[in-house]
Amino acid sequence: MKLYNGPQIIVGLVIFLAIFTYPLWSGAGKAAPVPKPQPVPKSVATQCVADTAYMRTSHMTLLNYWRDEVVRDGDRLYVSASGKTFNMSLSNTCFECHTSKVKFCDQCHNYLAISPFCWDCHLTPKEKK
Amino acid sequence: MIGFLFSVVAVLVLVGIALVGVGGLGLKVLFGVIIPYAAVLTFFAGLVYRVVDWGRSPVPFRIPTTCGQEKSLPWIKTNKVDNPCSGGMVLLRMAFEVLTFRSLFRNMKLDYRQGPTIRYSSEKFLWLFAMMFHWAFLVVIIRHARFFTEPIAQWLQGIEHLDGFLEFNLATFGIGLPTIQMSGLILLGGVTLLLVRRIVVPSVRYISLASDWFPLFLITFIALTGILARYVIRVDVVKIKELAMGLATFHPVVPDGISVWFYVHFFLVCVLFAYFPFSKLMHLGGVFLSPTRNLVNNSRAVLHVNPWSYPVKTHAYHEYEDDFREQMIEAGLPVEKTLEEAAAEKAPAAPAPAEADTEVTEEKED
Ligand code: HEM
Numbered sequence: 001m002k003l004y005n006g007p008q009i010i011v012g013l014v015i016f017l018a019i020f021t022y023p024l025w026s027g028a029g030k031a032a033p034v035p036k037p038q039p040v041p042k043s044v045a046t047q048c049v050a051d052t053a054y055m056r057t058s059h060m061t062l063l064n065y066w067r068d069e070v071v072r073d074g075d076r077l078y079v080s081a082s083g084k085t086f087n088m089s090l091s092n093t094c095f096e097c098h099t100s101k102v103k104f105c106d107q108c109h110n111y112l113a114i115s116p117f118c119w120d121c122h123l124t125p126k127e128k129k
Numbered sequence: 130m131i132g133f134l135f136s137v138v139a140v141l142v143l144v145g146i147a148l149v150g151v152g153g154l155g156l157k158v159l160f161g162v163i164i165p166y167a168a169v170l171t172f173f174a175g176l177v178y179r180v181v182d183w184g185r186s187p188v189p190f191r192i193p194t195t196c197g198q199e200k201s202l203p204w205i206k207t208n209k210v211d212n213p214c215s216g217g218m219v220l221l222r223m224a225f226e227v228l229t230f231r232s233l234f235r236n237m238k239l240d241y242r243q244g245p246t247i248r249y250s251s252e253k254f255l256w257l258f259a260m261m262f263h264w265a266f267l268v269v270i271i272r273h274a275r276f277f278t279e280p281i282a283q284w285l286q287g288i289e290h291l292d293g294f295l296e297f298n299l300a301t302f303g304i305g306l307p308t309i310q311m312s313g314l315i316l317l318g319g320v321t322l323l324l325v326r327r328i329v330v331p332s333v334r335y336i337s338l339a340s341d342w343f344p345l346f347l348i349t350f351i352a353l354t355g356i357l358a359r360y361v362i363r364v365d366v367v368k369i370k371e372l373a374m375g376l377a378t379f380h381p382v383v384p385d386g387i388s389v390w391f392y393v394h395f396f397l398v399c400v401l402f403a404y405f406p407f408s409k410l411m412h413l414g415g416v417f418l419s420p421t422r423n424l425v426n427n428s429r430a431v432l433h434v435n436p437w438s439y440p441v442k443t444h445a446y447h448e449y450e451d452d453f454r455e456q457m458i459e460a461g462l463p464v465e466k467t468l469e470e471a472a473a474e475k476a477p478a479a480p481a482p483a484e485a486d487t488e489v490t491e492e493k494e495d
Contacts, residue, residue, distance in 0.1 A: 002185065004436070009184040012417060013177055020173070023277035023377040034371050053386065057363040060307055108367050113281035113289070114307075 035111040038103040045097050049080050060116075063090060091123045102127050132339035133328075140346040140397075144354075147396035152389040160392045161372055162381040168399035175406025180414045187436035193426040196235070201429055212426050219425050226422050230259055258326065262319030266348075268292060268312035269355075276366075276373040307359065317352040320345060344410055347401055354394040364388045 003009060018025075040046075048055045050062060066088040069075045078086045086093050098104040101124040109115065150156045193199045197208025213219045225231040238252040272289055275281050293308035324345050327333050358364045368384040369391055375382040405411065417423065450457065450464060454471060457464050466474070 002187075003181065004184055004187050006184065009180060013180055016176075016414075017173065023274060026278050026282070027378065035367060053365075056367070057365050061363070111279070112366060112370060113275055113286045115286075 035107040037107045038100060040097045049086050095125045099125055100127055133342050135339050136342035136346050139343060140350050143397060143400055144393055147393040151392040157383045160396055161383045164399050165376060168403040172402040172405055179406050179411055183418050188420050189435040191424045191426050191428045192421045199426050214427050223422055227416055230256055233259055258319055258322040261315050262323055265312045265316035265319055269316050276370050277377045279374055313356050320349050340409055351397045354390060358390050358394055362388055362390050364391045
């Protein structure tokens with residue numbers, strides 16, 4: 001059977017398919033490496049400030065809470081579920097154990113193109129090669 | 130009312146299927162790989178089929194009875210956008226329609242406010258809600274490309290930054306980071322307002338069927354579960370990207386530790402994609418094929434021949450006279466051409482048959 005306005009319809013469909021399959025051709029089918037945040041040496045610590053599953057998904061919520069506590073209430077001590085106390089500080093506490101921003105935080109963040117603006121003000125440790 | 134209830138129940142059942150399937154039975158490969166591939170395949174194949182099917186119906190006539198004056202005599206003002214007479218202007222009209230929903234902007238409603246006399250007044254809410262909804266939907270879908278591409282393109286990051294630029298904070302609910310992305314909330318707001326309009330306006334409610342309610346509820350729940358996943362349940366986005374990249378590179382993996390609520394979100398999206406080609410959502414393709422929008426209104430300048438016209442058998446008077454001229458002359462009947470005239474005319478070749486779509490030459494009268 002005849003296709004009326006065939007050229008226009010086919011061009012339209014090709015454009016549509018090209019746009020919607022962007023994920024398939026943009027990376028040219030290469031398998032992307034999965035991020036591997038640098039593990040904390042066992043000698044330093046075996047536990048994060050909260051349990052790992054929570055940290056993986058909600059560390060930004062925790063940091064947000066810490067900031068509000070410190071800046072608004074002047075309260076600097078955080079007691080973790082396991083009973084340890086931590087100084088609620090982004091630069092001083094997190095990087096005590098996770099000694100590299102590039103090898104830890106950025107691993108995940110680059111994977112999802114997240115660029116927190118925290119580092120405009122907060123310090124990060126000197127990166128060792 | 131039945132359609133409404135049916136749709137609510139159907140969407141809740143779909144949520145239940147995903148909850149039980151992944152949460153209870155652990156069918157992660159089914160819900161994370163098989164159903165998504167099947168849904169996307171259905172979406173593409175179905176959509177192409179529908180568009181080609183439409184393309185096979187002939188559109189015989191231009192539809193110039195739109196809201197503006199068609200091109201005619203030089204001293205009559207033409208409305209070039211509403212009643213375009215060139216391809217470029219048609220593109221402009223299409224762009225207005227597709228990008229700004231121009232014809233919806235003209236939406237009217239019956240208005241009895243001034244007593245028994247009926248008048249029509251403008252009704253912009255449908256347009257407003259539709260614009261909110263569709264644009265937010267587009268931005269949300271584009272932003273989701275971050276799960277399916279690696280590395281993530283610069284322009285995608287740009288959209289994300291723009292979308293989150295308000296940096297507002299719902300600290301009382303513990304929501305502030307990750308950054309709140311406006312488009313998700315506008316999408317949920319828009320779809321809710323469209324739903325409320327359908328429920329509240331009696332005339333619209335009366336004409337609403339299950340095929341109207343179901344997509345609205347489905348999209349409401351997709352937006353709702355997405356927002357929950359991001360701000361409340363806080364799903365493990367890194368692992369979800371692993372899964373999504375696996376699908377996009379055809380090396381599917383199903384990482385452990387992904388919340389069942391992600392699978393609910395994902396399953397509803399799969400249902401939406403698979404349902405798409407068979408539903409009114411096909412207006413995505415249909416808007417480009419609307420004959421009142423996409424045809425050049427040049428029927429005063431160009432002859433358009435109906436594609437299904439067949440050559441009609443005619444026998445005009447001059448042919449009749451050709452058949453019976455001698456007999457007519459013998460019987461003393463008047464003829465238009467004498468035998469000699471007819472013979473002289475026969476000598477040159479017959480004129481070429483008229484072609485379709487030929488320019489009618491303008492006849493200037495001074
Ligand atoms: C019709 C398509 C879809 C719509 C309308 C939709 C809608 C949404 C919305 C409104 C959100 C809230 C957060 C935001 O605004 O980004 C969201 C989040 C999310 N969606 Fe979708 N979604 C769709 C498809 C998908 C697909 C195919 C996936 C599979 C990877 C997916 C995975 C997610 C995830 C993981 C989140 C949480 C995002 C985060 O925490 O940053 N969605 N979705």
